[in-house]
Amino acid sequence: MSALQFLVHADRSAITPAALPPHLAALVWQGEAMGHHQAPVVASGHAALDAVLPDGGWPCQTLTEILQAQSGLGEWRLLAPALARLVAQGGSVLLVGAPQLPYLPALAREGVRADRVIRIDVEGAAERLWATEQALKAHCVTAVLSWLPQARAEQIRRLQACAGRHPGLFFAFRPARVAQESSAAPLRLHLTLGSCPHPLEVHVIKRRGPLLAEPIVLPHWPLGVAELWRSPASPAHAQASPPLPASVPRHASRPPTPRTVPHAELDGLAARLEA
Amino acid sequence: MQNWMALLPASKHEADDASAPTWQPLDVRPLGWWALQFTPRVAQLEEAVVLECHASERLFGGREALRGRLVKGAQAQGVAAWAFASNAVAALCVARHCLAQGGTQADDADARPHTRTVEQLLNTLPFTTLSALRPHAGTLARLGCRTLGDVSALPRGGLGRRFDAAALRALDQAYGRSPLPLSWLTLPAVFDERLELPGRVETAAALLHAARTLLQALCAWLAGQHAGVESFTLRWHHGLRRQEAHAGQHTVRLSNPTRDLDRLSQLLHEHLQRLTLAAPVEDISLRAEQIAPLVTHSHSLFPEQGGDQLTAHPDGLLTPAAQRAQKEALWTLLDRLSARLGPERVLAGQVHADHRLEHAQIWQAALHAPPAARDASADTRAGLSPWPQPSWLLPQPVPLTLLPDAQGQHEHPHYQGRLQWLAGPHRVEAGWWDNAQPDSACTRDYYLASSPGAGLLWVFRARHADDTATPAWFLHGLFA
Numbered sequence: 001m002s003a004l005q006f007l008v009h010a011d012r013s014a015i016t017p018a019a020l021p022p023h024l025a026a027l028v029w030q031g032e033a034m035g036h037h038q039a040p041v042v043a044s045g046h047a048a049l050d051a052v053l054p055d056g057g058w059p060c061q062t063l064t065e066i067l068q069a070q071s072g073l074g075e076w077r078l079l080a081p082a083l084a085r086l087v088a089q090g091g092s093v094l095l096v097g098a099p100q101l102p103y104l105p106a107l108a109r110e111g112v113r114a115d116r117v118i119r120i121d122v123e124g125a126a127e128r129l130w131a132t133e134q135a136l137k138a139h140c141v142t143a144v145l146s147w148l149p150q151a152r153a154e155q156i157r158r159l160q161a162c163a164g165r166h167p168g169l170f171f172a173f174r175p176a177r178v179a180q181e182s183s184a185a186p187l188r189l190h191l192t193l194g195s196c197p198h199p200l201e202v203h204v205i206k207r208r209g210p211l212l213a214e215p216i217v218l219p220h221w222p223l224g225v226a227e228l229w230r231s232p233a234s235p236a237h238a239q240a241s242p243p244l245p246a247s248v249p250r251h252a253s254r255p256p257t258p259r260t261v262p263h264a265e266l267d268g269l270a271a272r273l274e275a
Numbered sequence: 276m277q278n279w280m281a282l283l284p285a286s287k288h289e290a291d292d293a294s295a296p297t298w299q300p301l302d303v304r305p306l307g308w309w310a311l312q313f314t315p316r317v318a319q320l321e322e323a324v325v326l327e328c329h330a331s332e333r334l335f336g337g338r339e340a341l342r343g344r345l346v347k348g349a350q351a352q353g354v355a356a357w358a359f360a361s362n363a364v365a366a367l368c369v370a371r372h373c374l375a376q377g378g379t380q381a382d383d384a385d386a387r388p389h390t391r392t393v394e395q396l397l398n399t400l401p402f403t404t405l406s407a408l409r410p411h412a413g414t415l416a417r418l419g420c421r422t423l424g425d426v427s428a429l430p431r432g433g434l435g436r437r438f439d440a441a442a443l444r445a446l447d448q449a450y451g452r453s454p455l456p457l458s459w460l461t462l463p464a465v466f467d468e469r470l471e472l473p474g475r476v477e478t479a480a481a482l483l484h485a486a487r488t489l490l491q492a493l494c495a496w497l498a499g500q501h502a503g504v505e506s507f508t509l510r511w512h513h514g515l516r517r518q519e520a521h522a523g524q525h526t527v528r529l530s531n532p533t534r535d536l537d538r539l540s541q542l543l544h545e546h547l548q549r550l551t552l553a554a555p556v557e558d559i560s561l562r563a564e565q566i567a568p569l570v571t572h573s574h575s576l577f578p579e580q581g582g583d584q585l586t587a588h589p590d591g592l593l594t595p596a597a598q599r600a601q602k603e604a605l606w607t608l609l610d611r612l613s614a615r616l617g618p619e620r621v622l623a624g625q626v627h628a629d630h631r632l633e634h635a636q637i638w639q640a641a642l643h644a645p646p647a648a649r650d651a652s653a654d655t656r657a658g659l660s661p662w663p664q665p666s667w668l669l670p671q672p673v674p675l676t677l678l679p680d681a682q683g684q685h686e687h688p689h690y691q692g693r694l695q696w697l698a699g700p701h702r703v704e705a706g707w708w709d710n711a712q713p714d715s716a717c718t719r720d721y722y723l724a725s726s727p728g729a730g731l732l733w734v735f736r737a738r739h740a741d742d743t744a745t746p747a748w749f750l751h752g753l754f755a
Contacts, residue, residue: 072753073730076666090598092605099667103752104624104636106664114626118641120612121620131612138608141601196695196725222754224663225723225731228698 035208042169045081046218053187054208058082058169063160065185067205069176071099071147073193074200076107077220079171083143084111091168096131096146097122109223125150129159136162136170143169157184179205197221278329278338278359280345281366282306283322283374285355305492307460309352311499313345318363318457321406323370325363325457352495361393363457364449368397368404368423375404393451398424407445411438423449466496466563475555479547482511482559486547487540489561494536496563503532503569508562509543513554525550530606530613530642532567538607545614609641618642630705631717632668632751662701663723665733665752672749675734688748691728698723700736721751730754 020028034054041057043050050056058064066075083093093116095102104114120135122128125148132146136159144166148156151174163170172185179190183206190203192215200218220226284303307324310317313335316327328341335341342359349357358369402408402415402423414437420426426434427446435443447453472485486509497504510524527546533539613621623641627634675694677686688694699722709715719735726732731754736747 070729072667072755074755076755080666090601100753101636101638101668101670102624103632103665103668104626106666108626109664110666114624114636117624118609119622119624119638120616121622122616127616131616134608134611138604138611140604140608142605193730195727197697198725198730221731222663222666224661225754227661228663228723 032210034210042082042085044078045085046078046216046220048216048218049078049202052204052207052209052212052216059187060169061164061166062170062187063156063163063185064169064171065156065183065188066171066173067176067179067188067190068173069192071173074191074198075173076102076110077200077222078191078202078218079143079145080107080110080112080222082169086141086143086168087112087116089141091141091143092116092118093143093145094135095119096135096144097128097148098145099147106222106224129155132159132172133162136166139165139167141168143171145171145173147173149175153182153184160184160186277327277361278332279361279363279366280326280328280342281320281358281360281363281370282310282324282326282349282352282354283356283367283370284324285353304460305495306352306354308462308492308499309348309495310345311460311462312501313341315459317460319460320363320367320457323367324460325366327363352491360396362448362451363455364405364445365393365397365451368400368449371404372400375401397449398422398427402426405445405449407442411442414438462496462499466493467560468492468562469558469560471558472556475557477552477555479550479552480544482509482552482556483540483544483547485559486543486561487536489559490536490539490543493561493563494534494539497534497566497569500566501568502566503534504539504563505529505532505565505567507539508564509559510562511552511556511559513552513556521554523553526564527614528618528642530609532569533603533606534569535603538610541607542610542614545611549615613640613642630703631715632665632703634706634715636668662721663698663733663754666755667753669751669753672735672751675748675750677748688724688734690724690726690732690734690750692726694724694726694732694734696722697725697731703735704738723754 036055039059039061041053041055041059043057044053053059066078068075087093088111093112095117098119102117102119104117107117108114120131122131128146128148129151132144132148135142135144135146146159151159151172156172159170159172176190179188185206186208188204188206190205192201192203193199194201194217200220201215202218203215204212284306303319303322303324307317307319310324310326314326314328314331316330318325328345332338332341335344346357356370356374358366358373360366360369400423402420402425403412405423408415408426415426418429420429423446427450431443434446444453448455468489470485470489476482476485489509493504493507506526506528508524508526510522513521513523525546527543529542609621618640621641622638625637625639627637629635673690675688675690678689678693679686700720701722702720704718706712706715706717718738720738721733721735724732724734732750733752733754734748734750737749
């Protein structure tokens with residue numbers, strides 16, 4: 001490869017890839033180049049996240065690991081835009097061994113239609129893996145969300161191999177303690193929440209591309225909650241808002257008598273955040 | 276001109292040669308049932324099935340298109356040889372000749388069907404292809420006859436005197452000079468077929484091989500019915516005494532009607548793996564319990580991309596054919612999961628208009644959920660409350676621990692840290708009218724709270740809690 005030899009011997013400052021002819025520039029590997037995925041991607045719906053994901057979205061036909069200290073830390077907020085896009089195209093969402101009941105009205109509001117969500121209750125690690133593998137081998141355009149708290153590295157490798165022909169998305173939720181272990185997943189994210197009001201913080205542990213030291217902060221909240229943040233916060237408005245329960249008197253046998261305003265508006269929040 | 280097709284099923288001897296142990300097919304009836312989807316004029320002629328499909332040509336898009344479909348389907352049905360001719364006996368003779376030659380394709384009749392008359396076609400065939408002449412094979416051979424043409428060239432009077440009338444009649448029928456009476460095959464109203472096993476079968480999983488033969492017959496029958504099966508029952512008998520105590524049965528239900536043999540046998544395999552047989556089985560029977568008409572989808576005007584195979588791309592859902600294929604694949608998956616895990620663990624949800632969180636969604640087995648509910652395209656986004664809704668719901672509200680404040684005067688709820696109130700209260704007071712369920716009444720104030728460890732939470736305070744022992748604060752949902 002004469003072009004590369006030329007690069008080595010030449011003055012480094014004089015030669016930049018931009019200065020090279022295009023056919024040579026294509027041969028030069030650059031450290032900050034992002035890898036490419038053969039399969040299509042589904043945009044994640046978060047512009048800041050898309051910017052750091054290879055090919056700009058969640059990759060299809062592959063395993064994406066999401067590590068969490070515990071369930072309930074923003075997984076729906078992270079995935080709902082992409083799932084809604086897939087559902088709008090006619091796909092379905094399969095939940096294998098979900099830790100809690102998914103609340104369908106909330107998901108429907110985000111665009112993940114209730115009739116497209118299928119929940120598979122499993123018992124034990126073997127059933128989790130089996131059901132996940134069957135879902136991947138069915139070759140349906142679905143998003144498979146699988147909670148695998150006990151999966152070992154070789155089992156993840158097997159699922160990654162199965163995912164190669166799965167036309168949809170595949171997310172495996174694993175505990176945060178496996179972050180240091182090796183994994184066959186080409187994309188691994190550690191999902192945490194920031195301090196109140198808890199924006200998403202996505203730490204990209206592994207991707208086809210250079211290391212990313214800083215977490216991506218996604219100020220994204222569920223619909224209904226997001227409106228509370230956006231509402232204008234005026235001091236007068238805040239004073240008019242009904243009192244939030246500060247603390248309960250000790251050994252109170254029953255809550256205080258109902259307030260005169262039964263359906264208070266949820267607008268005290270903006271004022272609280274301002275304060 | 277009439278268009279006859281003869282189908283010769285794979286013979287038993289051929290099956291014996293194969294290395295894999297195959298069960299002898301029931302008989303030719305399933306082949307006839309399958310053919311009934313193309314034409315009502317199907318009959319059994321000796322060992323073959325003959326059908327006349329002249330009247331159906333327009334429906335299936337012309338003679339060539341219908342022949343193509345018949346040949347493609349016949350190959351899938353495991354037919355050893357087939358042939359087309361202008362009458363049933365001639366078609367059978369050509370098919371037998373093809374089988375004897377070892378090929379399955381009736382070249383002469385198929386490639387140039389219009390260039391040769393039936394006379395030219397038959398004249399070159401060996402006379403043994405006509406079964407009525409076989410008893411006289413020795414005499415005819417000594418006369419120097421080899422082909423049907425040689426036999427028909429013999430003096431007619433002498434032929435009639437020398438041999439029986441049946442031989443002469445068969446010759447006339449083959450050359451189309453006299454009519455052939457046939458009794459048309461009719462489709463039985465109920466599919467309930469029995470198969471005696473060649474040996475005793477010990478394990479349920481080993482039954483599958485035999486059951487596949489029955490499933491194949493079932494699919495052929497369903498094709499004739501233009502229907503798909505929704506549930507079928509496999510019965511087996513232990514020993515010779517066929518009493519209730521010595522038999523067992525298993526019913527398989529499907530999420531949507533189908534007549535896809537691979538899907539049915541995969542599903543049955545999944546079911547049989549979970550069964551244990553009380554004793555070795557000697558014969559099995561299969562009965563179609565529920566069938567439903569199968570909607571045949573019209574082909575689109577323009578060629579569709581990825582119609583036959585699933586594309587490995589989310590955009591593969593764009594064409595209707597791909598969507599149908601996707602739906603079929605998803606149902607197959609749900610059947611499989613339900614078979615192994617139990618239908619009550621593969622669940623589809625529905626949104627129900629209710630202010631109480633635990634009643635706002637109904638989960639039911641995906642297998643038994645009405646398809647209308649699953650296909651409902653109504654956007655459920657409209658008409659929902661503007662309040663925040665948690666994305667995870669706890670099956671049972673979790674009581675929150677109350678810890679005293681720094682001053683020790685007040686108690687404050689904690690969940691992975693001290694809760695901070697962000698919004699509320701959102702009052703829910705419903706269900707008091709429902710006397711049937713004791714816990715249905717709900718008087719709660721919901722608050723949006725922030726926990727340092729668990730993020731945004733949906734907690735409530737039970738109002739009118741008359742029992743002092745019950746804690747007043749509960750966690751009910753997570754804004755994940």
